[in-house]
Amino acid sequence: TxxxxxxxxxxAIFDAFWNRRVFATTGLRPDLRFRVAGAFMGGEARCDGxxxxxxxxxxxxPIEMVEIIxxxxxxHHVRGDRGDVAVRWTDEACPTGAHFYYTHVQFVxxxxxxxxxxxxxxxxxxxxxxxxxxLRS
Numbered sequence: 001t002x003x004x005x006x007x008x009x010x011x012a013i014f015d016a017f018w019n020r021r022v023f024a025t026t027g028l029r030p031d032l033r034f035r036v037a038g039a040f041m042g043g044e045a046r047c048d049g050x051x052x053x054x055x056x057x058x059x060x061x062p063i064e065m066v067e068i069i070x071x072x073x074x075x076h077h078v079r080g081d082r083g084d085v086a087v088r089w090t091d092e093a094c095p096t097g098a099h100f101y102y103t104h105v106q107f108v109x110x111x112x113x114x115x116x117x118x119x120x121x122x123x124x125x126x127x128x129x130x131x132x133x134x135l136r137s
Contacts, residue, residue, distance in 0.1 A: 001025070002032060004040070019043070020130075026123025028107055030059035034128035036101045042129040048136050050094055055087040055103045057126070062108040064124075070094065070101050094135055102130040
């Protein structure tokens with residue numbers, strides 16, 4: 001789990017968890033940042049036009065793909081070939097109403113499966129917390 005806290009204190013870390021400024025990984029330690037319509041992961045946004053989606057991923061392991069997911073379906077993806085990928089994309093097809101967005105990152109490497117989670121985490125995935133978006137028109 002990665003946490004975006006204002007400082008390295010117990011209070012700031014709990015505040016980051018409370019505000020959902022977190023991301024999950026299966027073992028890697030990426031720098032993952034995700035925004036929609038200006039709202040950081042875990043936040044909420046209201047917008048009058050198509051939302052701008054931004055993701056920045058950095059890691060020592062090369063990135064295979066960054067997916068943008070809206071309401072559970074992949075709506076955009078970018079292939080990577082190195083340890084950093086920046087995505088800046090406007091979702092012109094977003095219908096009006098309430099939606100959630102998050103990003104899934106697939107890193108280069110093989111899936112490792114161990115029964116009953118007996119091994120230390122060594123997978124190739126990362127997921128941001130969602131951003132909730134209300135598109136007014």
